[in-house]
Amino acid sequence: MLSTSTSTIKAGNQNQAVHLRTACAVSQVENHSSVPGDGNRYRARTSDPNHPMPWQYQTPPDLTTADERFAHFRSIMDRRAADLQQVGWRQLSPVEDAQLEAKLRIRYPLDNSQPPEPHATWDISVIYASESNYTELETDLNLRMLEALRECTEPTEEIYAIDWQHDWYSFNPHNLRSDGAPYEWAVPILPDGDFYLFIPNDHRFGVYGFPQTNSIVICGHEFLAAIDSNPPKVFSRRLTDCRSHVPPKRTITKP
Structure with missing residues (x-):
């Protein structure tokens, strides 16, 4: 390859x-x-x-x-x-994709990546050990994250949804038609093998999904408050810090 x-x-x-x-x-x-x-x-x-x-x-x-x-x-x-x-997702054009990646590499160098302060990390490994209610837990995660995004954004504001190794999207949380079902999300909140990132254009908050450590990092005062007031069920254990989390290098592979 x-x-x-x-x-x-x-x-x-x-x-x-x-x-x-x-x-x-x-x-x-x-x-x-x-x-x-x-x-x-x-x-x-x-x-x-x-x-x-x-x-x-x-x-x-x-x-x-x-x-x-x-x-x-x-x-x-x-x-x-x-x-x-x-249902409300917009795939980024190649030009938008390249421009956003360039900004992210400047703001978050991959060799020393650290989510901005303030941030908190949650262990979500409980969902991977729960086959019987896996979809229920992921749906709950999606819904509560969507509620927090709506609470922390303007009615016309878009959020970037980044699946580091695949296509990138944007969406308006207020216009997204979703009942939380996993198949309705172009980029999942739940880390399932890739590094995921949800951020507004001004980077004032962010949601980071790290599959290597089965964890999700939330950053930004307002978004942390929204999550603390209505936490997803999978947020069962809050960790102290996330300095071990480094997103993978973005690679492309042609089979």
Whole structure:
């Protein structure tokens, strides 16, 4: 496999960078990644047989080359993006994606990443040990986070939803049509194998999902107060600090 950092891709190839970053999910789905939850939202976790969104991906057996598999997967993801747009998600353009990544690399250098103060870390490992009510707990997490986002944003404000290794989105929490179901979220709040980040344009607060440590970090006075007043059920144990949390390097992999 060929792996390279998106930071090495020039502006003229921004669209390729976005597409190639998504290609790594093809290998995750095909190889059934050993990381707990990694790639699952392209299969069962985000697939609801009673929901029209085509979010369950399986590689057709007649596709024999990597290019064919990637092209098919990209077409499915494009359909998914169109469906997500109907409920309030907007996929960032290649230019927006590159500009935002450049800002994030300046603000949060990956070799010394630390969420801004004030911040607090919650251990969420309880959800990974709970098969019977996993979806119930994730739905509760989504709903309470959405309520906090609405409480801390203006009616017309957008939030960036960043799945570090895949497509990036923005959404207006006040307009998002969701009852908390996992399949309704383009980028999950719950870390399922990738590093996730939810931030407003001015970075005054943030939600960080760290799969390596089964934890979620909340930063910003206002957002911390909103979460403390209505905590998700999975926030069972508050940790003291998160200096061990470092987001992974952003890589792209073409199968």
